[in-house]
Amino acid sequence: MTIIHLTPLHLGLASLLVFLLAFLSFRNRLQIEKPLLVAALRTVVQLSLIGLVLRAVFASTNPYLVMFIWMLMLAAAGREVMGRQKVQVQGSGRFFIGTSSMMVSSFSIMVLILALVIKVEPWYKPQYAIPILGMLLGNTMNGVALAMNTFSQQVWQRRAIVEQKLALGMSADEAAREIWQESCKTGMIPIINSMAAAGLVSLPGMMTGQILGGNDVADAVNYQILIMFMISSGTGFGVLLSLWLLRRRMFDERDRLVIKQNFSVK
C-alpha cells in the first residue's frame, strides 16, 4: 500500500467545505463564520510552522533541542490548565501545581515507554519522543484542568460544610473526601469513556492517521492500545498528583481550611 500524497490542491478543495459552512453561518446570522475562519486559518499556519520545526528537529537528534521543545510543550499545557481554573491558588502555585503534576506523570510515562517498551535508540529520538509527549500532555492537560477546577471550585463553594466536618473532628482528608472523589472522577471519566468506546464508535485519531498514512492495520492497532494505556494512566496519575498538591494548599498543618487565605476567584 502506498501513501497518497496530499497537495495544496487537495487541501484547497477540502477548504471549500469550510467556506461553505461559513457562508451558511453568514446567511443564517449564526455569527460563527468569523471564529470559524480564524480558527481554520490558525490550523493552517500553526501546523505548517510546527511542521517546519519538526522537520528541523527530526533531522538533528540533538537532546538539548528535544528537551527545549518538551519544555515549551509543557509550559503551553501548564498555561492552558491555569487559564481554565475559576478558583485559583495565589502565587506561583497557580502555574506550578498543574504544570509539575503533568510533568511528573507525562515525562515518567514517556521515558518508561520509550526506553523500556518501544526501545527506541536513542530513547529521546524526536520522531517518537515529541508526538508521544504531545499526545500524553494533551490528554493529561484536559484531565488535570477539569479535576483541579472541580476540586477548588467545589471546596470553595461548600467551604461551610467542609468546616462543619472539621469542627466535628474530621481530618482534612475526611472533610474533603467526597469532593475529592467527585473531582477525580470528573478528571478521569473522559479518558475512561474513550477507552471503553475505542473502535466501536470511532477509530482514535492516531490510528486513523496511521491507516490513512499507509501503515499496516495490525501495527496501528498495537500502537493505539499502547497509547491508550499511556494516556489513561498518565491522566490518572496527573489528576491524583495535582489534587494532592492542591489539597495541601487548601488545608494547613493543623488541618484548618485556609482556602480563603490561599485562593482567589478569577
Add this chain to the structure above:
Amino acid sequence: MEKLTIDQLSFHGRGPYSFALTSGQILAISGASGAGKSLLLRAIADLEPHQGEMALEGEDYLNFSGPDWRCRVMYLPSEAQWWKETVREHLITEPENSELELFGFTAATLDWEISRLSSGEKQRLAILRLLQRRPRVLLLDEPTASLDQQNIARIEKMLQNYVWQEKAAAIWVSHDPLQIERIADRHYEILPGGELRTVR
C-alpha cells in the same frame, strides 16, 4: 485542675485573650455583633490560624493533632451544616429513644430528610450530633437562637447537665441577659474594639 486554659491567644489583629475554665463551668460571652465572638470560638477550636497558647486539662494543644483537638474542644456554629440526605447519616451511632426524647424527637426523626427540617429542628439535631461525640469542652455559638421557649428550656437544661455530669466545660455565646443569668457561672463581654470585659 483547669479544664481549658487560654493564654495570650490572638488572631486577625484581635486579642490577646487569656482566661481559664474549670471543670463543670459555663462561661457566657456576650457582645455586639461583629465584635468577634464567633471568631474567638473558632480560634479556640483551632479552626482559625492564631498565636498564643491553649491547653486542655494541662496538656498543650500542640500535643494534639488539629482534628484530635477539635474532637475534644468542639465548636457548634450558629448555623450548623448538613451534607447528606437524612438525619441518620450525620450521626456516628444510633441514639437511644430516651436520648431522642430529651431533644423532643422520636425514632422516626432519624429518617427525616434534612431539606425538610425547620431551623429549630436543625439546631436541636446539631446539638445532639455534637454531644454524641462526647467533647470535653463545648464552644456554643448562640445554641438556642432559633428555638421556641419550650425548647430553649429543654436545651439549656440538657447542655447544663452534660457539662456537670461529664465534668466538661463550655463557652456559651448569648445575646439574652436572662439566659446568661440562668446558665452561666461567669460572664464576659466582648467590646466593639475586641477587649474582654469581665461582667461577673
